[in-house]
Amino acid sequence: MFKPTEAFSSFSVNNLAKAKEFYRQTLGLEVSETPEGLELKLGGRSGVFIYPKPNHEPASFTVLNFPVDDIGEAVASLKGRGVKFEHYELPDIKTDKDGIARGPHGPQIAWFKDPAGNILSILEERSAD
Numbered sequence: 001m002f003k004p005t006e007a008f009s010s011f012s013v014n015n016l017a018k019a020k021e022f023y024r025q026t027l028g029l030e031v032s033e034t035p036e037g038l039e040l041k042l043g044g045r046s047g048v049f050i051y052p053k054p055n056h057e058p059a060s061f062t063v064l065n066f067p068v069d070d071i072g073e074a075v076a077s078l079k080g081r082g083v084k085f086e087h088y089e090l091p092d093i094k095t096d097k098d099g100i101a102r103g104p105h106g107p108q109i110a111w112f113k114d115p116a117g118n119i120l121s122i123l124e125e126r127s128a129d
Helices: 016-026 071-080
Strands: 009-013 030-033 038-041 047-052 062-067 108-113 119-124
Touching (some): 009 016, 016 038, 071 108
Parallel strands (some): 009 047
Antiparallel strands (some): 030 038
């Protein structure tokens, strides 16, 4: 049914100018503007499309994950740029004082929000020592 192609994902924001500044200035991503919205270049050939939506409601789930080599370093760097990390105290997700979930399985992960309230994450895969 589907042929191999460069698929892409998209999500909405309530203020395109704030989103552009956040993704370009705060996160340091390559952002291009189109008449319909913003395109984030994330490596490879495909990207993410961000479009304005007047009645935007933030996603209640993670819309974008950024792999990092060192989660502690990445959290510190983003905090220095004004990013606030989410803190969770749930049965299956607990974050430390820096907002990092360091459970026994899976990646170490920290969540934060963009200006529109969408949930993003940075994650560090655990090495198979």
